[in-house]
Amino acid sequence: MPPTTLTSREFNQDTSRATKAARRGPVFITDRGRLAHVLLSIEDYQRLTGDTTSVAEALAQRTTADFEFEPPRLRGGVFKPADLD
Numbered sequence: 001m002p003p004t005t006l007t008s009r010e011f012n013q014d015t016s017r018a019t020k021a022a023r024r025g026p027v028f029i030t031d032r033g034r035l036a037h038v039l040l041s042i043e044d045y046q047r048l049t050g051d052t053t054s055v056a057e058a059l060a061q062r063t064t065a066d067f068e069f070e071p072p073r074l075r076g077g078v079f080k081p082a083d084l085d
Contacts, residue, residue: 003028008036 004021005028011018018039021027027039046052 005030007031011039 003026004018004024006018006021008029008031011027011029018027018029022039022041022044026044028035029037029039031037040048042054
């Protein structure tokens with residue numbers, strides 16, 4: 001079966017068709033005749049990325065990363081005297 005290709009208009013008008021087609025394989029979405037996006041099932045995405053963490057598992061993680069952050073110092077002209085006249 002050839003890959004499914006939809007225009008962005010077709011995708012917007014019939015997303016259920018696109019999601020059903022994504023179960024069978026990638027769905028290519030065009031914008032003004034040029035390939036712009038690809039819709040994949042989560043299983044295909046995980047296979048491609050090697051990521052086996054589900055979205056729910058990723059959102060449920062309670063650990064926070066420890067990192068240092070030192071914002072750059074602003075120099076000159078930041079503070080100006082108030083004009084009270």
